[in-house]
Amino acid sequence: MQLNEQYRTLSQSYLFSTIAREVDAFRAANPQADLIRMGIGDVTLPLPAVVVDAFAAAVREQGEAAHFHGYGPEQGYDFLREAIRAHYAGFGVDLPADDIFVSDGAKSDIGNILDLFAPGGNTVLIPDPVYPVYCDTNHMAGNRVVFLDANRENGFLPLPDEGQDADLIYLCSPNNPTGAVYSRDQLALWVAYARKRGAILLFDAAYEAFLQDDTLPHSIFEIPGARECAIEFCSFSKTAGFTGTRCGYTVVPHELERDGLRLREMWLRRQTTKFNGVSYPVQRAAAAVFSPEGMAACRENIAVYHGNATVICDALRSCGVWHVGGENSPYVWMKCPGEGSSWDFFRLLLSRAAVVGTPGSGFGKNGEGYFRLTAFGDPEATRRAMARMVDLIGKI
Amino acid sequence: MQLNEQYRTLSQSYLFSTIAREVDAFRAANPQADLIRMGIGDVTLPLPAVVVDAFAAAVREQGEAAHFHGYGPEQGYDFLREAIRAHYAGFGVDLPADDIFVSDGAKSDIGNILDLFAPGGNTVLIPDPVYPVYCDTNHMAGNRVVFLDANRENGFLPLPDEGQDADLIYLCSPNNPTGAVYSRDQLALWVAYARKRGAILLFDAAYEAFLQDDTLPHSIFEIPGARECAIEFCSFSKTAGFTGTRCGYTVVPHELERDGLRLREMWLRRQTTKFNGVSYPVQRAAAAVFSPEGMAACRENIAVYHGNATVICDALRSCGVWHVGGENSPYVWMKCPGEGSSWDFFRLLLSRAAVVGTPGSGFGKNGEGYFRLTAFGDPEATRRAMARMVDLIGKI
Numbered sequence: 001m002q003l004n005e006q007y008r009t010l011s012q013s014y015l016f017s018t019i020a021r022e023v024d025a026f027r028a029a030n031p032q033a034d035l036i037r038m039g040i041g042d043v044t045l046p047l048p049a050v051v052v053d054a055f056a057a058a059v060r061e062q063g064e065a066a067h068f069h070g071y072g073p074e075q076g077y078d079f080l081r082e083a084i085r086a087h088y089a090g091f092g093v094d095l096p097a098d099d100i101f102v103s104d105g106a107k108s109d110i111g112n113i114l115d116l117f118a119p120g121g122n123t124v125l126i127p128d129p130v131y132p133v134y135c136d137t138n139h140m141a142g143n144r145v146v147f148l149d150a151n152r153e154n155g156f157l158p159l160p161d162e163g164q165d166a167d168l169i170y171l172c173s174p175n176n177p178t179g180a181v182y183s184r185d186q187l188a189l190w191v192a193y194a195r196k197r198g199a200i201l202l203f204d205a206a207y208e209a210f211l212q213d214d215t216l217p218h219s220i221f222e223i224p225g226a227r228e229c230a231i232e233f234c235s236f237s238k239t240a241g242f243t244g245t246r247c248g249y250t251v252v253p254h255e256l257e258r259d260g261l262r263l264r265e266m267w268l269r270r271q272t273t274k275f276n277g278v279s280y281p282v283q284r285a286a287a288a289v290f291s292p293e294g295m296a297a298c299r300e301n302i303a304v305y306h307g308n309a310t311v312i313c314d315a316l317r318s319c320g321v322w323h324v325g326g327e328n329s330p331y332v333w334m335k336c337p338g339e340g341s342s343w344d345f346f347r348l349l350l351s352r353a354a355v356v357g358t359p360g361s362g363f364g365k366n367g368e369g370y371f372r373l374t375a376f377g378d379p380e381a382t383r384r385a386m387a388r389m390v391d392l393i394g395k396i
Numbered sequence: 397m398q399l400n401e402q403y404r405t406l407s408q409s410y411l412f413s414t415i416a417r418e419v420d421a422f423r424a425a426n427p428q429a430d431l432i433r434m435g436i437g438d439v440t441l442p443l444p445a446v447v448v449d450a451f452a453a454a455v456r457e458q459g460e461a462a463h464f465h466g467y468g469p470e471q472g473y474d475f476l477r478e479a480i481r482a483h484y485a486g487f488g489v490d491l492p493a494d495d496i497f498v499s500d501g502a503k504s505d506i507g508n509i510l511d512l513f514a515p516g517g518n519t520v521l522i523p524d525p526v527y528p529v530y531c532d533t534n535h536m537a538g539n540r541v542v543f544l545d546a547n548r549e550n551g552f553l554p555l556p557d558e559g560q561d562a563d564l565i566y567l568c569s570p571n572n573p574t575g576a577v578y579s580r581d582q583l584a585l586w587v588a589y590a591r592k593r594g595a596i597l598l599f600d601a602a603y604e605a606f607l608q609d610d611t612l613p614h615s616i617f618e619i620p621g622a623r624e625c626a627i628e629f630c631s632f633s634k635t636a637g638f639t640g641t642r643c644g645y646t647v648v649p650h651e652l653e654r655d656g657l658r659l660r661e662m663w664l665r666r667q668t669t670k671f672n673g674v675s676y677p678v679q680r681a682a683a684a685v686f687s688p689e690g691m692a693a694c695r696e697n698i699a700v701y702h703g704n705a706t707v708i709c710d711a712l713r714s715c716g717v718w719h720v721g722g723e724n725s726p727y728v729w730m731k732c733p734g735e736g737s738s739w740d741f742f743r744l745l746l747s748r749a750a751v752v753g754t755p756g757s758g759f760g761k762n763g764e765g766y767f768r769l770t771a772f773g774d775p776e777a778t779r780r781a782m783a784r785m786v787d788l789i790g791k792i
Binding site for chain 2 (some may be wrong): 105282
């Protein structure tokens, strides 16, 4: 019996459990405090009515012999893949529906995609700070991870270093945790670098629906040449509030080939062997997101979150705190005021303003001295929280 | 860039696509024929009303701010894990809810469990004939597969060979494709063998709800000592018609430990890193399966399928055809009449009786000369199909 020894050295992420413990202690000591949470990456607004109606109608079908759906098509129902195809066409990307794979969420696919690569066989570039799933899945696979420094100097948008070898490269734009967004020209540099080396870009587009600036790319496939060097992951979680409803999709272009193997065929084989599709009613709900009424409702919800982000950014600007993100993202990444660490500011903000955020150091070494705020909360609470933070920063 | 080279040598399964092509050709040539499908492993009866109601109510919650559910608990909601725990208690197995992991289906978990073991590092025993997922996932992982001969002599229930080394052992009971069921004493032999060698049993209980004989075990954990050597996979697919609704669960006992690593902790880490839980409304639907009304409705549906199995077995008995399964399973595994191959009988049955079944050779070398019939069809159609088959066999 040989276990996967990589699990033995996988560092436990204590970030959110430590936050929870400190918040619990604060509540116990201050039961009357108006605690405001700006640390969570989860949505709070309910599903749009048109999505709920489509979801519920499909549930009723599952109770009727004439309309019952058993095992579905392997890559997802045509009605949903066509809707996703049309969504991409909306920002000028022409994808065949065959390149689209519906799944239960981007996190699953981002983890499982490593099945296509030799365990321990590749050099993987991962930005720091970063969504921890990229690192942990590569650690589990025994791959060699090289961190890309994201920092204030490069606007938390690292660019290729021609001297650096790479086989797989993770990019997330709009970024979690920083909210920074790559421009078209910057992504073109990554595509050129990947093509030159035969590397593959793993592009996480989970936050694309938050883009407001029309010049910024929603998809890596807006960049010419990306189909031969990129896989894209996306999700309904943040676009349409599906964090608890679960649906995502992955695009593996049929042009993507290495050593005579087509990655699309490999992923199809992986998914048909180790996955059995997404719930039919959930796929109906997801398709309704792309109806005109569904898109309008999702845009309204995102406008609420953008409103929160504006409140956050305006407040930080008013007290001269450096920050990035917010405008095209639900995340704002701020420099901690004063000289303290991320955790120092976490504790100060909690104890003196009853506001919870996320210490940037929890996302990697370059996150030290930074702090993440999220725009997914209640608008009134966000205003109260930021007023208290401005007041607190004025006293530091 | 090193791809997973195992994909290069993964044999394509042409079984169901070949069947589909031959059936299409038959239909084109015989458009008036009353074609009856007894080859599919998919359910046909709709979800029980109590399950649909719970599912739809939870969908409505997702549309209300006060009841909206975002990311759920990592192992599944307590209400569902408690219901599963109570289901196990019903056949005398006392499991802590912490050992139960809710997932989107048994197929995903059966595939993903190999993440916990060193790629290429283990000897894996797999029965032949077999559900192809066991073989394909181990081929992808580069493991050494040793087939266990299941045949008429051992009633398609292979037992341990003390001279055979093993690290992982797949058992499926009631079996797909044969419908054969291990007795308690037979499973006790497997538990003893696994414990002696430090091997782990991967027990697929997807068809446990079809057991009618009270002396047969529903779970490997009914066998003393199994908690230290087994992982169990189960599903709502066949119990409650969830093939298109998607929900399953895996039990990893906290007692299961190898080389100082607890498999339950490893699986928790795997699932929290590469999976994000099951849709909240689907979990509510699954929990309703275990309500008294839900269980009664599921038993009614299964009784319809059992009725079909009885029709199949009675017909085969009437013409002296050897078979196994059916009584405690939705599958009947029959010896092909005459001296022909599985595919010969497939073509004879299709061309002369307009009935579709599955050639046993598609499930492994020991399936040659056998044929799988499923009891998931319409009762009237099943009767017509078997009358035609009896008539055909009388003429061979």
